[in-house]
Amino acid sequence: xxxxxxxxxxxxxxxxxxxxxxxxxxxxxxxxxxxxxxxxxxxxxxxxxxxxxxxxxxxxxxxxxxxxxxxxxxxxxxxxxxxxxxxxxxxxxxxxxxxxxxxxxxxxxxxxxxxxxxxxxxxxxxxxxxxxxxxxxxxxxxxxxxxxxxxxxxxxxxxxxxxxxxxxxxxxxxxxxxxxxxxxxxxxxxxxxxxxxxxxxxxxxxxxxxxxxxxxxxxxxxxxxxxxxxxxxxxxxxxxxxxxxxxxxxxxxxxxxxxxxxxxxxxxxxxxxxxx
Amino acid sequence: xxxxxxxxxxxxxxxxxxxxxxxxxxxxxxxxxxxxxxxxxxxxxxxxxxxxxxxxxxxxxxxxxxxxxxxxxxxxxxxxxxxxxxxxxxxxxxxxxxxxxxxxxxxxxxxxxxxxxxxxxxxxxxxxxxxxxxxxxxxxxxxxxxxxxxxxxxxxxxxxxxxxxxxxxxxxxxxxxxxxxxxxxxxxxxxxxxxxxxxxxxxxxxxxxxxxxxxxxxxxxxxxxxxxxxxxxxxxxxxxxxxxxxxxxxxxxxxxxxxxxxxxxxxxxxxxxxxxxxxxxxxxxxxxxxxxxxxxxxxxxxxxxxxxxxxxxxxxxxxxxxxxxxxxxxxxxxxxxxxxxxxxxxxxxxxxxxxxxxxxxxxxxxxxxxxxxxxxxxxxxxxxxxxxxxxxxxxxxxxxxxxxxxxxxxxxxxxxxxxxxxxxxxxxxxxxxxxxxxxxxxxxxxxxxxxxxxxxxxxxxxxxxxxxxx
Numbered sequence: 241x242x243x244x245x246x247x248x249x250x251x252x253x254x255x256x257x258x259x260x261x262x263x264x265x266x267x268x269x270x271x272x273x274x275x276x277x278x279x280x281x282x283x284x285x286x287x288x289x290x291x292x293x294x295x296x297x298x299x300x301x302x303x304x305x306x307x308x309x310x311x312x313x314x315x316x317x318x319x320x321x322x323x324x325x326x327x328x329x330x331x332x333x334x335x336x337x338x339x340x341x342x343x344x345x346x347x348x349x350x351x352x353x354x355x356x357x358x359x360x361x362x363x364x365x366x367x368x369x370x371x372x373x374x375x376x377x378x379x380x381x382x383x384x385x386x387x388x389x390x391x392x393x394x395x396x397x398x399x400x401x402x403x404x405x406x407x408x409x410x411x412x413x414x415x416x417x418x419x420x421x422x423x424x425x426x427x428x429x430x431x432x433x434x435x436x437x438x439x440x441x442x443x444x445x446x447x448x449x450x451x452x453x454x455x456x457x458x459x460x461x462x463x464x465x466x467x468x469x470x471x472x473x474x475x476x477x478x479x480x481x482x483x484x485x486x487x488x489x490x491x492x493x494x495x496x497x498x499x500x501x502x503x504x505x506x507x508x509x510x511x512x513x514x515x516x
Numbered sequence: 517x518x519x520x521x522x523x524x525x526x527x528x529x530x531x532x533x534x535x536x537x538x539x540x541x542x543x544x545x546x547x548x549x550x551x552x553x554x555x556x557x558x559x560x561x562x563x564x565x566x567x568x569x570x571x572x573x574x575x576x577x578x579x580x581x582x583x584x585x586x587x588x589x590x591x592x593x594x595x596x597x598x599x600x601x602x603x604x605x606x607x608x609x610x611x612x613x614x615x616x617x618x619x620x621x622x623x624x625x626x627x628x629x630x631x632x633x634x635x636x637x638x639x640x641x642x643x644x645x646x647x648x649x650x651x652x653x654x655x656x657x658x659x660x661x662x663x664x665x666x667x668x669x670x671x672x673x674x675x676x677x678x679x680x681x682x683x684x685x686x687x688x689x690x691x692x693x694x695x696x697x698x699x700x701x702x703x704x705x706x707x708x709x710x711x712x713x714x715x716x717x718x719x720x721x722x723x724x725x726x727x728x729x730x731x732x733x734x735x736x737x738x739x740x741x742x743x744x745x746x747x748x749x750x751x752x753x754x755x756x757x758x759x760x761x762x763x764x765x766x767x768x769x770x771x772x773x774x775x776x777x778x779x780x781x782x783x784x785x786x787x788x789x790x791x792x793x794x795x796x797x798x799x800x801x802x803x804x805x806x807x808x809x810x811x812x813x814x815x816x817x818x819x820x821x822x823x824x825x826x827x828x829x830x831x832x833x834x835x836x837x838x839x840x841x842x843x844x845x846x847x848x849x850x851x852x853x854x855x856x857x858x859x860x861x862x863x864x865x866x867x868x869x870x871x872x873x874x875x876x877x878x879x880x881x882x883x884x885x886x887x888x889x890x891x892x893x894x895x896x897x898x899x900x901x902x903x904x905x906x907x908x909x910x911x912x913x914x915x916x917x918x919x920x921x922x923x924x925x926x927x928x929x930x931x932x933x934x935x936x937x938x939x940x941x942x943x944x945x946x947x948x949x950x951x952x953x954x955x956x957x958x959x960x961x962x963x964x965x966x967x968x969x970x971x972x973x974x975x976x977x978x979x980x981x982x983x984x985x986x
Contacts, residue, residue, distance in 0.1 A: 462784075
């Protein structure tokens with residue numbers, strides 16, 4: 241059992257929790273994820289570690305409530321317990337040797353972007369961060385990202401805050417004007433990552449995307465998270481979650497992510513009936 | 517009294533009923549059945565059956581105790597060698613082991629050793645007399661080893677057995693398990709109707725009673741490393757991480773929605789209890805037409821599970837003929853009784869989709885040619901014999917290999933090209949103080965072979981530390 245030490249609501253559906261998990265905290269590096277199970281009947285859900293503290297043994301998780309299990313997680317308060325947490329899983333991102341990096345986060349993907357922004361900044365790279373949200377009150381981690389970025393841009397789809405438009409608008413502008421960008425990192429909804437990868441391919445700039453495939457065990461045992469990378473099948477959990485954005489079969493990824501839509505709806509309906 | 521030529525039958529749930537539930541299929545022996553069967557044992561002096569048992573259970577002795585009506589004693593006799601009798605009585609391939617060597621079996625059916633083992637284990641579990649007594653536990657204790665720390669990686673059959681024996685020697689044992697529950701393949705792989713999870717729970721409780729500490733949610737190679745274990749005061753490590761990496765066919769369409777590895781399918785249903793969805797929150801999607809590719813026990817488990825999830829047509833697609841299927845006869849028979857349709861001598865070559873979902877599987881017919889290296893006749897495709905099978909779900913059960921997560925993250929641990937850990941005949945690896953056994957060494961095999969390896973490794977770890985500290 242893992243106690244929730246702190247909880248913060250970053251945006252209406254985006255929450256941040258801190259849990260005590262010393263074994264995981266001391267091993268985590270940017271890009272790693274954990275799998276948790278809220279209670280005995282819960283699903284195993286993969287979530288990226290947003291931050292960690294080796295000394296206090298605390299792990300920070302930021303997540304968006306998208307379905308039954310994440311809503312249940314979001315309903316927990318300080319002092320409540322999470323039944324199981326396992327990790328750190330997946331490969332961390334290799335950050336060495338980059339001079340100028342553009343990092344883009346879309347929606348709750350921004351939370352997953354944060355440890356990478358911090359990591360590259362601490363490695364001494366020039367960091368340009370672009371975060372995009374649908375509307376102003378969904379913009380998260382503004383201050384934290386700004387602290388670790390040399391340049392920082394916000395975009396909103398409806399123009400209620402920052403630049404009116406998409407993260408790719410800002411990226412295109414940068415790519416046109418600056419020819420010394422040596423890495424682009426994009427984390428967010430699949431269409432956003434795909435748009436970024438398509439754009440950077442034209443400029444021939446290395447691009448890393450972080451995939452959010454469906455998983456069960458997260459240790460390479462089930463293969464639910466398989467993705468096609470450059471024509472080869474890979475497991476997101478052990479081979480990723482970060483991959484070369486120019487090689488990902490996004491079409492297949494989108495399709496695979498939609499497989500349990502009906503069941504997810506059913507789980508939420510059932511829960512509503514129980515609560516009524 | 518004339519010897520009965522056939523095994524005392526064991527009652528089974530009616531196939532028409534049992535495809536609608538997850539209850540166990542064979543119902544077990546009654547006290548009378550057990551005594552009748554025990555009387556068939558010839559009590560041979562040379563005990564060939566014991567040689568067929570990977571953990572050397574004193575078979576004639578426990579059967580004699582059953583015959584004498586002392587089922588508690590029978591259990592103690594079994595437990596002196598086997599830490600998981602209720603599991604083995606259900607899932608061991610006795611027909612290839614103890615029962616194959618039974619003298620009765622030369623002219624008649626062998627003694628139903630497996631059924632008797634199950635009877636003894638269940639009888640004692642039901643009455644709470646299955647736990648080893650303090651005296652029994654302490655008789656193997658070695659003062660020099662008392663309190664020394666030993667780590668076991670993986671809470672499957674190999675790890676549980678090694679841990680139990682190490683604890684009996686006096687070690688302070690901790691098992692590190694990656695999943696959120698114990699049992700390994702007993703929990704995530706073998707379905708409830710073949711091995712009720714309450715039985716696994718009971719057996720694991722028995723091992724905890726020996727003083728074994730179990731830490732769940734710890735992925736060796738990630739959360740902790742073997743170097744860290746030694747730094748933390750552990751003096752020996754046993755690796756029993758099994759063969760958990762699913763094989764795929766590498767044919768077009770394998771990443772369509774509706775294609776599962778057997779591991780994923782069975783893990784969802786067994787470990788995550790998707791058959792109780794939406795009470796349990798992990799879904800599994802099985803519609804009406806399911807093909808399971810493969811001919812082993814895992815394929816039979818997947819096919820029979822699919823029937824229970826409500827699929828009308830469930831096919832086994834296997835590239836060889838029935839007599840070459842690696843699955844146990846009993847499992848194949850049960851699958852047939854439950855309406856599973858066998859499409860033998862057929863090999864899938866592509867899966868075709870519609871709107872991203874499985875729609876059809878293209879198969880090619882096979883015929884048997886010359887014998888190959890496995891001694892089985894090699895299947896050869898019949899030209900222009902392609903045909904289409906209408907489906908909505910495909911489950912791939914063509915085998916598993918060892919998961920590289922731990923070996924990749926452990927320095928100087930030598931492995932085979934296919935991922936297995938290399939050991940000597942004492943199950944010692946290339947790293948001092950590190951032993952390995954079960955599927956991670958042999959490739960996917962049986963529960964009992966893994967248990968035999970766990971036992972052997974525990975004994976060698978004991979010898980290693982006794983010699984080291986001389």
